[in-house]
Amino acid sequence: MFGLLVIIAIIVIIALAVAVYQKSTNAICMSRRRLEGKTVIVTGGTAGMGLHIATDLAHRGARVIIACPFKDEGTNARKQIIHETHNVNVSFKLLDLASLKSVRQFAADILETEDRLDILLNNAGVSASGDIPTADGMNIVMQVNYYGTFLLTLLLLPLLKKTGKPGESSRIITTTSVIHMVGMVNIHNLDKMNYWNKTNYWDKTRIYGNSKICLVLFANELTKRLKNSHVVINNVDPGAVGTRIFDSINMVYGTILRVACLLFFKTPWQGAQTALHAALDRKAGEVSGAYFKNCKISSAVKRAYCDKTAKALWEESVRLVKLTAEEVDQCFKSL
Ligand SMILES: *[C@@H]1O[C@H](CO)[C@@H](O)[C@H](O)[C@H]1NC(C)=O
Ligand SMILES: *[C@@H]1O[C@H](CO)[C@@H](O)[C@H](O)[C@H]1NC(C)=O
Numbered sequence: 001m002f003g004l005l006v007i008i009a010i011i012v013i014i015a016l017a018v019a020v021y022q023k024s025t026n027a028i029c030m031s032r033r034r035l036e037g038k039t040v041i042v043t044g045g046t047a048g049m050g051l052h053i054a055t056d057l058a059h060r061g062a063r064v065i066i067a068c069p070f071k072d073e074g075t076n077a078r079k080q081i082i083h084e085t086h087n088v089n090v091s092f093k094l095l096d097l098a099s100l101k102s103v104r105q106f107a108a109d110i111l112e113t114e115d116r117l118d119i120l121l122n123n124a125g126v127s128a129s130g131d132i133p134t135a136d137g138m139n140i141v142m143q144v145n146y147y148g149t150f151l152l153t154l155l156l157l158p159l160l161k162k163t164g165k166p167g168e169s170s171r172i173i174t175t176t177s178v179i180h181m182v183g184m185v186n187i188h189n190l191d192k193m194n195y196w197n198k199t200n201y202w203d204k205t206r207i208y209g210n211s212k213i214c215l216v217l218f219a220n221e222l223t224k225r226l227k228n229s230h231v232v233i234n235n236v237d238p239g240a241v242g243t244r245i246f247d248s249i250n251m252v253y254g255t256i257l258r259v260a261c262l263l264f265f266k267t268p269w270q271g272a273q274t275a276l277h278a279a280l281d282r283k284a285g286e287v288s289g290a291y292f293k294n295c296k297i298s299s300a301v302k303r304a305y306c307d308k309t310a311k312a313l314w315e316e317s318v319r320l321v322k323l324t325a326e327e328v329d330q331c332f333k334s335l
Helices: 002-025 048-059 072-085 101-115 140-163 178-182 190-195 201-223 244-248 251-264 268-280 307-320 324-331
Strands: 039-043 063-068 090-094 117-120 170-175 231-236 291-293 295-298
Touching: 039 140, 048 063, 048 072, 048 117, 048 268, 063 072, 063 231, 063 295, 072 090, 090 101, 117 140, 117 268, 140 170, 140 231, 140 307, 140 324, 170 201, 170 268, 178 201, 190 307, 201 231, 201 268, 201 307, 231 268, 268 291
Parallel strands: 039 063, 039 117, 063 090, 117 170, 170 231, 231 291
Antiparallel strands: 291 295
């Protein structure tokens, strides 16, 4: 009994120390850049951190396209952003990253209707919903967080390429997570990672971590493939943010985690700051393949920089999202 109390006390002390550290290092995006004439897409820009990001960018005068799979949430968010910012140039479009078909439809619509794309914020994600397979036969967490984002980014590249200019690259910013540290990509067994569906808490966290380390590997591989273009891709680690993302774990855990994050770590507004920094800061637009944390360049775990893994993952991803070689070539041509 006494031992247990000591352990609890130690945990509380560590938690408080972490909280004080986190709260005191929470950085804020200081950029005063305006975005008139620019177009941005924020996936998941209809709630939580994404809504704060979209609202900030609308304040700066951008044309803002928010996307999510829920019509009501989307139309309400659009109204709210317009109401708050008086920028009427805000659209909502349906996008379900868990469906390859939906991603293709969304991208085709954007390529057809938009003249430019300055910033693509891959902010949408689901947490540890675990072992649910999608209609495309992938693990839902892997597909929403990684494969769907991979496909969307590639399909929008021609417009990003058309928009990026010397001295002002167009930017792809992808939200990853500190949990990428538990992620592990085994290039000899990518299938196992993809279909990993044993149910228990650690495994679910692991799937989430896998999806996030894949995003870092993707950014590194795409950076190489975009050399000599005016498109950059960077990752942001928002820190532990209290949003509804945890609800998909389970209501009780989700609520506890959310409240813990709000108390100890970041609010959604605070969580949005690093993505805004990567989207707006002049110097942040001059790097690619960087990992931002607290509005500064930091780094992911070492194995996220393995060229061989990144290349193998790229090839497997192209196959799984069913892109043909010709389509991949098209993605790298400017519109
Ligand atoms: C909306 O934004 C686009 C891109 O920034 C711009 O070209 C267009 O003029 C804006 N439209 C309105 C109605 O403000
Ligand atoms: C996991 O999913 C795969 C394919 O989605 C299925 O074939 C397999 O039976 C599942 N395994 C378990 C343990 O549920």
